[in-house]
Amino acid sequence: MPLDLICPAGSLVSLKAAIDHGADAVYMGFRDNTNARAFPGLNFDEAQAAEGLRYAHDRGRKVLLALNTYPQPDTWARWTDAVDRAAKLGMDAVILADAGLMRYATRRHPQLRLHLSVQGSATSYEAVNFYREHFGIQRAVLPRVLSLPQVENVVQHTDVEIELFGFGGLCVMVEGRCLLSSYCTGESPNSAGVCSPAKAVQWTDTPAGLESRLNGVLLDRYGRHEKAGYPTLCKGRFEVGGDTYYAIEEPTSLNTLDLLPEMLKMGVAAIKIEGRQRSPAYVAQVTKVWRAAIDAVKKNADGFKPAPAWQAELNKLSEGQSHTLGAYYRPWK
Amino acid sequence: MNLSLGPLLYYWSRDDVFAFYNEAKTWSVARVYLGESVCSRRHLLRLPDWLALAEQLAAAGKEVVLSTQTLIESESDLKTLRRLVSDGRFLVEANEWGAVRLLSGAGAPFVAGSTLNIYNPETLGVLAELGARRWLPPVEMSHATLVSLLEQAPDGVETEVFAYGRLPLAYSARCFTARHYNLPKDDCQFRCLDHPDGLALATREGEPFLTLNGIQTQSAGVYTLIGELPALRDLGVASLRLSPQSRHMERVVDAFQSALAGEVGATERLVRVMPGPAVDGYWHGRAGLEHSAVRQA
Numbered sequence: 352m353p354l355d356l357i358c359p360a361g362s363l364v365s366l367k368a369a370i371d372h373g374a375d376a377v378y379m380g381f382r383d384n385t386n387a388r389a390f391p392g393l394n395f396d397e398a399q400a401a402e403g404l405r406y407a408h409d410r411g412r413k414v415l416l417a418l419n420t421y422p423q424p425d426t427w428a429r430w431t432d433a434v435d436r437a438a439k440l441g442m443d444a445v446i447l448a449d450a451g452l453m454r455y456a457t458r459r460h461p462q463l464r465l466h467l468s469v470q471g472s473a474t475s476y477e478a479v480n481f482y483r484e485h486f487g488i489q490r491a492v493l494p495r496v497l498s499l500p501q502v503e504n505v506v507q508h509t510d511v512e513i514e515l516f517g518f519g520g521l522c523v524m525v526e527g528r529c530l531l532s533s534y535c536t537g538e539s540p541n542s543a544g545v546c547s548p549a550k551a552v553q554w555t556d557t558p559a560g561l562e563s564r565l566n567g568v569l570l571d572r573y574g575r576h577e578k579a580g581y582p583t584l585c586k587g588r589f590e591v592g593g594d595t596y597y598a599i600e601e602p603t604s605l606n607t608l609d610l611l612p613e614m615l616k617m618g619v620a621a622i623k624i625e626g627r628q629r630s631p632a633y634v635a636q637v638t639k640v641w642r643a644a645i646d647a648v649k650k651n652a653d654g655f656k657p658a659p660a661w662q663a664e665l666n667k668l669s670e671g672q673s674h675t676l677g678a679y680y681r682p683w684k
Numbered sequence: 685m686n687l688s689l690g691p692l693l694y695y696w697s698r699d700d701v702f703a704f705y706n707e708a709k710t711w712s713v714a715r716v717y718l719g720e721s722v723c724s725r726r727h728l729l730r731l732p733d734w735l736a737l738a739e740q741l742a743a744a745g746k747e748v749v750l751s752t753q754t755l756i757e758s759e760s761d762l763k764t765l766r767r768l769v770s771d772g773r774f775l776v777e778a779n780e781w782g783a784v785r786l787l788s789g790a791g792a793p794f795v796a797g798s799t800l801n802i803y804n805p806e807t808l809g810v811l812a813e814l815g816a817r818r819w820l821p822p823v824e825m826s827h828a829t830l831v832s833l834l835e836q837a838p839d840g841v842e843t844e845v846f847a848y849g850r851l852p853l854a855y856s857a858r859c860f861t862a863r864h865y866n867l868p869k870d871d872c873q874f875r876c877l878d879h880p881d882g883l884a885l886a887t888r889e890g891e892p893f894l895t896l897n898g899i900q901t902q903s904a905g906v907y908t909l910i911g912e913l914p915a916l917r918d919l920g921v922a923s924l925r926l927s928p929q930s931r932h933m934e935r936v937v938d939a940f941q942s943a944l945a946g947e948v949g950a951t952e953r954l955v956r957v958m959p960g961p962a963v964d965g966y967w968h969g970r971a972g973l974e975h976s977a978v979r980q981a
Contacts, residue, residue, distance in 0.1 A: 404729065421803035424832035451782075451806025472801070475756040477765075477782030484785070485810075494859035501757055524901070528799055529854040531894075533824045534903055534972035537965070541801060542824065565973055569887040591864050592888045592898065598885055599860060644709055678857040684869040 354615050357415070357514065358638045361393045366403045366414075368635040368647050373642030373677050378412035378446060379403060380627065386417040386432045386577055388627040389544030394474060400440055400448060403502050413443035419468035420544045423450045425577035438463050444489070447471070448527060453486040467491040469516070469651040470540065472527035475659045476508035483511050485536055490514055494526045497611060498681045503617040512620035517607045518637060518665065519625025523585055523600040531584050536566045554579075563587070606674035608657040608664055633668055641672075686714035686760075687940055688844055689926040691721045691751040691777075693852060694897060695876035701712035704928070705737050708746075711934055712941040714923065715747035720919075721754050721779055723859070724761050724874060738774050743744035754779040754799050755855045756897065767956045788814035796839070798822050798846060799855075805836035818842040820925065823851050823907070827915055833899055834919055841857070842922035848910070848936060849927025850882065850895050850960065851903040851972060852890045860896040867901070870961030879960055892960060893973075905973055910943050910951050912967060932957035935977055 358374035360366035369377045380386025382394040390601060397651060400416075407414045416437045421429035429450040430452050437445045447453050448470035456463055464505060469492040473479045475591040482488040486597035490512040495627070506513050526540070553564040561573045563582035570587030573579045580586065585599040605625070607614070614622070622645070624637055640661045648655045667673060677683055688759060689708055690709045692701065697707050708968060729737075738748040750768055753761055762782070768788045775868065777795040778784045787794040796802060796821040798812045808819060821830055822848050861883055862872035867885050882895035882902055890903035909916065909924070909944070916924065926936055943950035955962065965974030 358744070369780055422806075423829060424804050424836065426827075427804055427806065449801070449803065450806050450810045451808075453808055454806065471781075472799075473781060475762060475780075477762060477785050478780055481781045481785035496755065497757055498857075504759055510768070523858055524814045524854040524856045527801060528754070530822070530824045530972070531854050531901065533966070534851065534853050535893075537971040539824060541822065542803065568891070568973075569889050569895060571889055588888060589893065590890065591883060592889060594864070595888055598864065599856075599901070602856075641976075671798055681870070682868055684858045 353618060353620055353650065355620060356641050356645055357621050357623045359405065359449050359624055359627040359629065359634060361401050363403055364631040366407055367632045368631040369638050370407055370410055370412050370640035372398065372635050373411060376415055376639050377407060378415040378417050380417045383432055384420055384544040385430055387419050387540045387544050390628055397436060404440060409629060414443045414448055416442045417446045417447050417468065419448040419470045421541045422452055425544065448469060457486045458552060463556060464489050469494050470527040472525050474504045479505060479509045490620060495522050495605065496525050496678045499613055499679045506618050514621040514623055515619055516605060516625060517595065517622035518605060518641065521603060521605040521675065535568055535584055552582055603673045603675050604669035605677045606669065607676060607679060608644055610676065610679055612652040612655045615648055615652050636664060636668060685921060686923050686946060687712065688923045688925045689713045689716045691717040691719055692928045692939060693722055693900065694880055694882060695726045696880055697877065701837060703740060709741060713721045713937055716741050717749045717751045719751040721751040722900045724753060724866035729763065735771060742812045749775045749777050749795055751777040752783040756780055756782055757857065763774045793817045804874060805833050807843065809838045810840040814839055814886045818844055820844050820846060820870060824966050824972060827967050828969055829850055830919060844923040844925055845916060845921050846907065847926065848908055849906060849925035849929065851907045852900055853903055854901040856899050859899050861898050864981060881896065903963060903972060904960050906958045906960045908964060909967060910940060910954055913943055918922045931961055
């Protein structure tokens, strides 16, 4: 079935919110650095994961487990244990980035469905097909860097289902190929499962304005009437050639509602909503809007137009209250 | 342990590129990586030009490796990649998994580049079976992690470590140099040519932080392992990668060569020609921008 809606579950409450509001599948992580949202207070222990699975399966929905950080040599067993637990729990798929871990999963649990994580940085069908041939992946999540025609080219040249990010935080870099966070703090999504970790964040009220720092590095300074956002490294204001501006990316969110008809027609298998770190209320609202939108586009792709109420609702929830089509829309680049 | 000259990460004029590699023939590097690995819009040198340079450097006794583009977006990127792989005269460095597929499919040995994200011996094992003869750890990997990884590494794969230069940290579909000039990427007017060592990005209090290089983001600090040669030798590292800069590259190579020969004063000579502050935090398992006092080589 094309255009499945895949929603974030950072907790059991969020998982239920997503399922209740129409997610076809949710994705979650275990409570450690085996996934790229290794935040304190987030994610699932084994009992909660089992309960989440039961809740989803009872309602005919699926649960995917993100094991999408890169295993470190000394703690390799943590990742293989996680794969084993996923198989035992009956996860509908595991989302992996690391080739060595994929080989382990293929050999030990040949029946376990594998998805290639966005952290695997596969941006071409040659890369996607590599993982298909060697590890039998069923689906790949593409990094948020391709334009829509480039996505279509990937879809046309592979048997692997393609999943795209539809809404939420916008990574401006190729996922899995960004070390900005570890350059600044020592911890990156690849090796620690975090980006711009909260423990490195420091807010200071100064005469010049409210300052956000990451491990001491000044990311931004806000005037009295400016709204301060979470200090993600790539969304700070910096000086380049005498200008101070958002040199990498503005604090904005990805929102691709407008592109749904094209995504449907080109055969995109699933749309992913970012945000396992978000609240259950956020997950409920976003899921509800996207469910309605996907149902509408499936009913009538040619006549599809996002309802103003959907956009208004999503804008309220967006970072910086603004949104972008990101790389799907070429001029953004 | 010998020296490698990494691929040129910046965009220079054709004359400057040819002059640079003409000089490199005489430098004490065992191998030279060639090719455009950052941006498909950079076309002052096309593949035939790189191959001609490769022949010249090989004739001068250098091992030549062709580096593939790290971010593949379009069918035309794939065409370039296929042409590069099918040439077959030179070893190729694979910088993403599509290149690995093509190289292993052709039965060609290859170098597994640092952006393949080889964080553990199992993944290195996968690549070794597919034909990797040399590999580079991710630039964020610490000495301690590399020690653990190499304890279980498969035989027959040489390790090369990024040992000098601004760190390549991130890749994007967006061009940050074009963005700086308010130009669309498709009409970037090749402004990278004006910045032979990238475009400096500082914090709002003037601290150097990053370097914008088209779609690539680098560190402002210059990663330097010249003080770590004993540890690198103990690990059995086969080669050290020195990343090109527009000025004084010969003196960078000389400093490393004399450090390898155990001569004193190499570090001081290196520091004088570095285009930014030294950093080595990654090697010590810390934030990349940190630096220990650069020790005497």
